[in-house]
Amino acid sequence: MKDFNYIQPDSLSQAGKYLSNRNNDAVILSGGTDLLSLIKENIYTNENVVNLKTIPNLNNIKYKKGEGLTIGALTKISDVAESKIIKEKFTVLAEAAKEIASLQLRNMGTVGGNICQRPRCWYYREDFDCIKKGGGECFAYQGENKYHCIIGGGPCYIVHPSDLAVALTALDAKVKLFFDDSSRIIPIHEFFILPEDDYLFENILRDGEIVTEIIIPDLPDGAKSSYIKIKERETWDFAVVSAAAVISKKGSNIKSGKIAYGGVAPIPWTEEIINKSLKNLNADKNEIEKISKIILADAEPLEKNKYKVILAKNLVKRILTNLVLDA
Amino acid sequence: MSKDSESNKISRRNFLGKAGTGIVGSTILISSIGAADKTGPDLAEAPPIDPKETDILNLWVNGKKQKLKINPSSTLAEVLRNKLNLTGTKIVCNQGACGGCTVVMDNKAVYACHMLALDAAGKKVVTIEGLLEGEELNHLQEAFIEKDGLQCGFCTPGQIMSAYALLLSKPNPNREDIMEAMSGNICRCGAYPNILDSVLLAVQNKN
Numbered sequence: 001m002k003d004f005n006y007i008q009p010d011s012l013s014q015a016g017k018y019l020s021n022r023n024n025d026a027v028i029l030s031g032g033t034d035l036l037s038l039i040k041e042n043i044y045t046n047e048n049v050v051n052l053k054t055i056p057n058l059n060n061i062k063y064k065k066g067e068g069l070t071i072g073a074l075t076k077i078s079d080v081a082e083s084k085i086i087k088e089k090f091t092v093l094a095e096a097a098k099e100i101a102s103l104q105l106r107n108m109g110t111v112g113g114n115i116c117q118r119p120r121c122w123y124y125r126e127d128f129d130c131i132k133k134g135g136g137e138c139f140a141y142q143g144e145n146k147y148h149c150i151i152g153g154g155p156c157y158i159v160h161p162s163d164l165a166v167a168l169t170a171l172d173a174k175v176k177l178f179f180d181d182s183s184r185i186i187p188i189h190e191f192f193i194l195p196e197d198d199y200l201f202e203n204i205l206r207d208g209e210i211v212t213e214i215i216i217p218d219l220p221d222g223a224k225s226s227y228i229k230i231k232e233r234e235t236w237d238f239a240v241v242s243a244a245a246v247i248s249k250k251g252s253n254i255k256s257g258k259i260a261y262g263g264v265a266p267i268p269w270t271e272e273i274i275n276k277s278l279k280n281l282n283a284d285k286n287e288i289e290k291i292s293k294i295i296l297a298d299a300e301p302l303e304k305n306k307y308k309v310i311l312a313k314n315l316v317k318r319i320l321t322n323l324v325l326d327a
Numbered sequence: 328m329s330k331d332s333e334s335n336k337i338s339r340r341n342f343l344g345k346a347g348t349g350i351v352g353s354t355i356l357i358s359s360i361g362a363a364d365k366t367g368p369d370l371a372e373a374p375p376i377d378p379k380e381t382d383i384l385n386l387w388v389n390g391k392k393q394k395l396k397i398n399p400s401s402t403l404a405e406v407l408r409n410k411l412n413l414t415g416t417k418i419v420c421n422q423g424a425c426g427g428c429t430v431v432m433d434n435k436a437v438y439a440c441h442m443l444a445l446d447a448a449g450k451k452v453v454t455i456e457g458l459l460e461g462e463e464l465n466h467l468q469e470a471f472i473e474k475d476g477l478q479c480g481f482c483t484p485g486q487i488m489s490a491y492a493l494l495l496s497k498p499n500p501n502r503e504d505i506m507e508a509m510s511g512n513i514c515r516c517g518a519y520p521n522i523l524d525s526v527l528l529a530v531q532n533k534n
Contacts, residue, residue: 001400001402002400003379003398003399003400004399004400005381005399006382006399006400006443006445029443029446032441032442032443032446033423033441033442036402036423036441036442036443037422037423037441039400040421040422049399049443051445051446053446078435101511102426102510102511103436103489103507103508103510103511104423104426104429104436104437104438104489104511105423105438105441105511107432107435107436107437108423108437108438108441108442234510235510235511236424236510236511
């Protein structure tokens with residue numbers, strides 16, 4: 001691995017100041033499970049690595065009824081997967097956390113790092129001068145694109161690799177960011193950006209800006225949620241397609257619901273038209289079938305990933321059936 | 328070259344020893360050439376310093392407190408193997424994907440090849456060597472021998488450390504618990520059925 005210096009700030013303020021000075025050529029280290037891969041593959045060549053793990057108060061899970069859940073960005077993914085309150089109340093998030101990589105990596109990786117991880121596209125990870133690395137073109141577009149996006153692509157065709165981001169999108173989470181000694185809170189759908197807006201990055205973070213907390217509004221009593229991830233092997237794999245759904249029921253009707261998809265787009269994907277159609281829906285088998293037919297209507301799959309459209313539609317059928325009919 | 332360099336009192340061996348220390352070494356080399364005619368301390372005999380070893384790491388390994396001078400870009404696996412000679416921890420894929428480097432840190436399984444050694448500062452690390460109870464093998468190790476939980480054996484230290492971490496948090500796991508907790512450890516020989524049986528036997532023997 002290329003040599004670098006290990007910078008250990010005592011506070012967020014110190015870390016932010018160091019990171020925002022471009023002369024420092026610095027990068028954030030949280031769990032390091034993605035960063036070390038990027039350094040080992042010479043994709044990142046920063047001189048300084050800034051460890052956030054020993055900054056106090058960034059590693060905790062708090063729940064207050066009526067207000068919701070907050071998760072510090074440095075919380076380990078395994079702590080989210082095992083948290084009693086998250087398993088009970090925000091099931092979709094615990095299930096997504098449990099689907100991530102392997103136990104060892106969940107013990108190392110953090111929530112903040114998970115939503116900020118870089119894409120798994122093989123052209124990005126391997127020795128190709130692709131558009132995301134500042135090169136001229138996306139090699140996946142006409143190349144090996146089995147695992148690439150079917151919607152929202154261009155000029156770069158990655159899919160966002162984070163499982164948590166998909167669950168957090170379905171939960172209408174917010175992200176708290178620290179910059180220049182002050183904080184701002186933004187909805188998670190504003191955090192992620194499409195390649196058409198900026199193909200070099202997957203989110204709006206500026207130099208020196210740090211994700212410090214995830215905020216999830218409380219769910220009504222009786223709300224149900226679930227995360228299903230389709231992968232090519234049972235363990236330690238990224239999603240081919242995944243779906244997160246959060247549903248509130250009233251009698252046999254769905255009162256409101258939200259579905260988000262992973263593995264289909266460069267950001268966690270959700271469709272307002274589908275979420276609206278879930279409102280006050282008498283969710284029987286036929287209605288679920290109808291919804292699964294109209295999801296991802298604007299998909300433009302590439303040559304080798306047309307299968308993802310069918311997979312996503314069936315996945316939505318399965319997740320709604322599980323949540324609504326098998327209850 | 329030998330005659331000239333001998334007249335300057337710099338042998339090939341000394342030269343390599345000095346040059347090998349990089350930037351710091353080259354300054355020493357120049358100053359020692361200048362001072363060659365006078366008698367002074369033979370700097371070439373000083374122990375070679377790796378100028379990249381700039382950071383101090385304090386941690387506990389197998390119950391022993393260690394204070395080490397390391398390169399900040401060293402992984403925990405590299406430090407365990409190269410600094411502490413604990414070569415039971417294997418570096419196999421070196422990208423946090425196979426589990427051969429699994430050690431237990433603060434009672435949880437982690438990939439030592441894919442974390443910085445400095446991230447283990449202040450932590451308690453247990454490696455396969457730490458499972459020995461005096462000269463006796465740990466009951467997990469005994470079970471792996473009894474149930475033949477390996478073929479080539481290269482993944483075995485990692486497998487055993489994953490199982491060890493599981494038993495710390497869940498002393499009576501069932502088959503599914505074991506499969507789930509150990510799914511981050513790959514065995515290319517495919518000895519999985521025997522690995523499972525080994526862990527189950529260890530659980531049974533402990534009870």
